[in-house]
Amino acid sequence: MMADALLWLSFGGPESPADVRPFLENVTRGRGVPPERLDEVEAHYQHFGGVSPINALNKAAIAAVEAALKAEGIDLPVYFGNRNWHPMVEDTVARMAADGVRDALVFPTSAYGGYSACRQYDEDIARAREAVPDAPDLLKLRHFFDHPLFIAAAADAVRAVAPDGDYRLVFTAHSIPESADKAAGPPEEGGHRYSRQVVEASRLVADAVGAPAHDVVWQSRSGPPQVPWLEPDIVDHIEALHADGVTAVVVCPIGFVSDHLEVVWDLDTEAREKADALGMSFARAATPGADPRFAELVVELVREHTAGASPRKLSAVPSAGCSLNGAPCAISCCEPARRPGR
Numbered sequence: 001m002m003a004d005a006l007l008w009l010s011f012g013g014p015e016s017p018a019d020v021r022p023f024l025e026n027v028t029r030g031r032g033v034p035p036e037r038l039d040e041v042e043a044h045y046q047h048f049g050g051v052s053p054i055n056a057l058n059k060a061a062i063a064a065v066e067a068a069l070k071a072e073g074i075d076l077p078v079y080f081g082n083r084n085w086h087p088m089v090e091d092t093v094a095r096m097a098a099d100g101v102r103d104a105l106v107f108p109t110s111a112y113g114g115y116s117a118c119r120q121y122d123e124d125i126a127r128a129r130e131a132v133p134d135a136p137d138l139l140k141l142r143h144f145f146d147h148p149l150f151i152a153a154a155a156d157a158v159r160a161v162a163p164d165g166d167y168r169l170v171f172t173a174h175s176i177p178e179s180a181d182k183a184a185g186p187p188e189e190g191g192h193r194y195s196r197q198v199v200e201a202s203r204l205v206a207d208a209v210g211a212p213a214h215d216v217v218w219q220s221r222s223g224p225p226q227v228p229w230l231e232p233d234i235v236d237h238i239e240a241l242h243a244d245g246v247t248a249v250v251v252c253p254i255g256f257v258s259d260h261l262e263v264v265w266d267l268d269t270e271a272r273e274k275a276d277a278l279g280m281s282f283a284r285a286a287t288p289g290a291d292p293r294f295a296e297l298v299v300e301l302v303r304e305h306t307a308g309a310s311p312r313k314l315s316a317v318p319s320a321g322c323s324l325n326g327a328p329c330a331i332s333c334c335e336p337a338r339r340p341g342r
């Protein structure tokens with residue numbers, strides 16, 4: 001196909017103390033997240049002066065992608081829009097329309113399927129198009145959890161911090177409600193597409209590093225306590241490893257593409273404090289977003305559409321997520337779970 005722009009679609013994060021509460025309200029609107037949890041998360045953001053690193057990291061990644069596109073002779077302006085904070089995707093799509101963009105590709109900053117990681121970005125695209133007269137067509141790029149460039153960048157990040165001696169490699173991704181994981185992917189596939197993709201990406205990175213043993217755990221759960229979410233939690237898992245005699249952990253945040261707040265708080269603060277208290281050595285691998293191979297990955301995903309490049313993937317677990325104008329990529333794929341209080 002012909003494309004005349006690329007839209008970098010991300011989560012968004014606050015840029016000042018006064019932004020934090022309205023940002024959190026945008027994130028959790030209609031989701032049944034208890035106010036106590038919001039107070040707790042607000043404190044994490046305020047601990048960093050009300051500024052999430054996510055927007056600056058996205059801007060740096062966009063600059064790297066613009067340079068990589070240019071180096072390959074691809075003339076594609078890159079626009080930036082978010083689900084939950086400025087620049088809001090609705091405003092960005094309005095700007096694209098005003099600039100005369102007709103057929104844009106969309107890169108969502110998530111490697112995975114599932115409602116929060118994939119279909120909700122489709123909803124963002126549909127909402128933005130509805131709000132903008134003469135909005136461009138928006139074709140969302142696919143999941144890249146097992147793309148060789150994503151795996152190679154994550155593996156090098158693990159190697160860069162792994163100690164010389166024995167250690168346990170622990171992969172972590174954002175927890176989601178068990179019901180949401182069950183609903184992830186088209187029903188005929190049996191669900192659990194999100195956790196299966198996370199497990200597969202983790203295995204590929206562990207193999208690339210040659211780690212003798214690894215675990216996949218979850219972080220940053222929210223929601224009411226009586227609703228089951230994917231477990232174990234990273235902090236509980238560090239305790240369990242300690243009880244088993246493990247003395248060193250390397251944590252790889254495979255579920256995230258950048259060092260945003262849930263990485264710098266939940267891992268670099270909470271998980272690290274737990275390991276310190278237990279006398280365990282703790283290292284956290286970088287996320288792949290700042291690696292030059294990440295920009296190359298985005299260019300490759302673009303070329304799958306603009307130049308018929310064949311998709312590279314290292315596993316048999318399906319990569320979906322490619323959708324036009326926010327239509328779900330398959331019937332009943334990653335349907336939003338029923339939420340308490342709605």
Ligand SMILES: CC1=C(CCC(=O)O)c2cc3nc(cc4[nH]c(cc5[nH]c(cc1n2)c(C)c5CCC(=O)O)c(CCC(=O)O)c4C)C(CCC(=O)O)=C3C
Nearest residue numbers: 011013027031041052054110116117174176222260261262
């Ligand atoms: C799967 C997944 C990803 C990975 C895929 C992707 O990247 O899209 C992700 C990313 C992120 N999550 C983020 C922040 C938050 N997520 C929350 C809440 C939730 N996340 C969920 C899932 C995910 N989240 C879910 C099921 C909820 C419960 C509410 C709901 O059902 O929607 C809340 C509300 C408070 C709380 O409850 O913790 C916040 C503040 C930030 C930005 C951090 C920054 O500012 O730097 C990023 C990149």
Ligand SMILES: [Fe+2]
Nearest residue numbers: 116174220262
């Ligand atoms: Fe989240």
